Amino acid sequence: MNKNFPVEFFYQVFALIASIIVVHAVYVTLVRPKAAAILAEQAVRIEAEKNYTPERSIYVLVRDFEQEACFILALWAFAIMGFKAWQTIGERRLLDAGLVPIQEGLRILPDDTRQYARNLQALPDKHRAMLLPRVMLAALERFGSTRNVQDVSSVSNTLCEGEGERLESELSMIRYIAWAIPSVGFIGTVRGIGEALGQAHRAVEGDISGVTESLGVAFNSTFIALLISIVVMFLVHQLQLLQERFVFDAQTYVDHNLIRHMQAR
Numbered sequence: 683m684n685k686n687f688p689v690e691f692f693y694q695v696f697a698l699i700a701s702i703i704v705v706h707a708v709y710v711t712l713v714r715p716k717a718a719a720i721l722a723e724q725a726v727r728i729e730a731e732k733n734y735t736p737e738r739s740i741y742v743l744v745r746d747f748e749q750e751a752c753f754i755l756a757l758w759a760f761a762i763m764g765f766k767a768w769q770t771i772g773e774r775r776l777l778d779a780g781l782v783p784i785q786e787g788l789r790i791l792p793d794d795t796r797q798y799a800r801n802l803q804a805l806p807d808k809h810r811a812m813l814l815p816r817v818m819l820a821a822l823e824r825f826g827s828t829r830n831v832q833d834v835s836s837v838s839n840t841l842c843e844g845e846g847e848r849l850e851s852e853l854s855m856i857r858y859i860a861w862a863i864p865s866v867g868f869i870g871t872v873r874g875i876g877e878a879l880g881q882a883h884r885a886v887e888g889d890i891s892g893v894t895e896s897l898g899v900a901f902n903s904t905f906i907a908l909l910i911s912i913v914v915m916f917l918v919h920q921l922q923l924l925q926e927r928f929v930f931d932a933q934t935y936v937d938h939n940l941i942r943h944m945q946a947r
Contacts, residue, residue: 867907874900
């Protein structure tokens with residue numbers, strides 16, 4: 683698995699850079715110009731019409747820097763989750779590959795393990811590093827050396843549990859991003875409230891436009907950040923469920939298609 687680490691690391695770096703470029707380009711070319719035009723039009727209508735109530739626009743809601751940062755983090759998290767889901771789906775395909783073809787009723791003796799292990803050792807390095815071939819190869823090697831089916835079962839369970847813990851730990855970056863998104867939104871809240879307090883003297887004089895605009899920044903950033911966080915956390919749990927099901931299915935596959943055929947004598 684260490685051979686795949688640089689690939690995933692560089693993928694995450696590239697995904698972050700691409701997310702920054704794409705989101706910032708959308709903001710510069712579309713979101714902020716549209717938001718500025720809408721705010722200018724609303725300001726004119728407010729001056730002209732006393733009973734005019736401005737409508738909330740999605741461009742105005744997402745126009746600030748905190749919302750832009752939240753979308754960048756969300757897109758980065760989606761890219762990482764997509765990569766991990768693609769890896770898991772690729773490993774699931776091996777469950778249908780028939781890595782060790784054993785006919786029903788056939789028994790595997792300790793002296794037969796080398797013959798079956800050759801099929802797994804002949805796999806490409808990319809496939810041999812996946813969970814299912816590793817567990818099956820370890821099971822065959824342990825059965826050949828100990829001639830004890832219980833030891834084989836313990837080894838396969840330990841490897842599957844270790845893989846589950848590894849997959850769980852690799853979700854820490856995505857969970858950090860999911861935590862950082864609402865935190866960035868709260869930064870926008872603090873910034874907006876601070877700007878509003880800085881213009882309190884103008885509100886006392888009767889001009890509350892600056893205060894309301896700053897409070898809009900505060901509430902909009904939190905609102906958008908929380909919405910994005912809800913979506914990201916939902917996808918995180920779906921990815922975790924996909925990985926847990928794969929580990930469980932791999933363990934069941936080894937028990938049903940390999941270990942139950944083993945016979946010490």
